[in-house]
């Protein structure tokens with residue numbers, strides 16, 4: 001059997017990919033790697049321990065009831081990143097405002113991390129794949145000062161690295177520093193992430209469409225027309241496509257990364273800007289999917305080119321195989337005049 005490459009070895013080997021000081025990326029990623037293992041341990045035995053399933057009994061700024069695992073994963077990620085002193089601030093789905101480390105070594109950290117500590121919260125208690133999403137930027141303000149909002153509201157084009165962890169039948173960490181995408185699977189017997197999916201490429205075409213059709217009535221006309229296109233019978237284009245919706249963004253995007261496909265969370269009457277958050281869901285996944293040869297937009301604009309205005313702002317998301325997303329965008333452009341029905 002070929003020698004397994006561990007995540008640690010891979011990062012060291014790829015140091016040249018990272019134009020900044022030696023060791024900074026590996027320390028940053030090793031913090032995320034450690035937090036991922038700790039969260040994975042809790043996820044794997046979630047049913048056995050009664051203090052990790054269910055609601056935490058409080059709401060986050062999005063008005064969503066936080067699950068205990070949302071809070072647990074948030075704390076694990078924050079503690080692991082703080083301990084590495086490379087990060088001067090964190091923006092998290094579970095914290096109303098950004099966290100700026102204002103004491104000690106961390107103030108000298110050159111990076112900020114945006115994160116969705118636990119993605120797919122509605123699937124936690126039902127043993128369906130969930131994940132963690134993260135993105136890494138260089139700070140804009142001077143090291144040694146307290147991080148400011150401008151350090152967090154950076155467009156995806158300025159990303160240094162991004163990735164996700166998927167806690168599924170196996171646990172994987174998939175990331176990119178802008179030089180392709182690589183996936184590592186956790187070998188739980190030795191507690192090490194090993195390279196299992198080198199240089200991931202998303203097929204340009206796929207036969208899977210992923211959208212919560214329960215909101216169909218509220219969809220923009222362009223999306224309704226695209227769904228109709230996916231459902232039509234046409235042998236030449238192997239339609240009808242298959243509908244798959246896990247309800248965990250990370251898991252739906254990961255499946256499409258491997259098999260080809262499109263995931264859409266459009267604007268709806270209830271969520272006129274869509275449901276998903278630009279800074280810690282759409283941008284990091286758009287970075288990964290584009291690095292793998294796919295496309296990601298809000299139905300019109302490239303996600304990575306959107307200028308962020310708020311920490312928790314939402315945008316529609318059309319992401320996945322190049323030809324499928326471009327087709328959906330064409331339908332949106334053709335029917336853009338028809339407003340979203342309440």
Ligand SMILES: O=P(O)(O)OC[C@H]1O[C@](O)(COP(=O)(O)O)[C@@H](O)[C@@H]1O
Nearest residue numbers: 116118119120121122212247248249
């Ligand atoms: O239930 P809906 O409206 O289809 O939304 C499902 C989407 O919401 C999310 O759960 C939002 O993410 P969080 O779980 O991190 O809040 C996505 O993972 C998922 O794709």
Ligand SMILES: [Mg+2]
Nearest residue numbers: 116119120281
């Ligand atoms: Mg999420």
Ligand SMILES: [Mg+2]
Nearest residue numbers: 093116118119
């Ligand atoms: Mg979340």
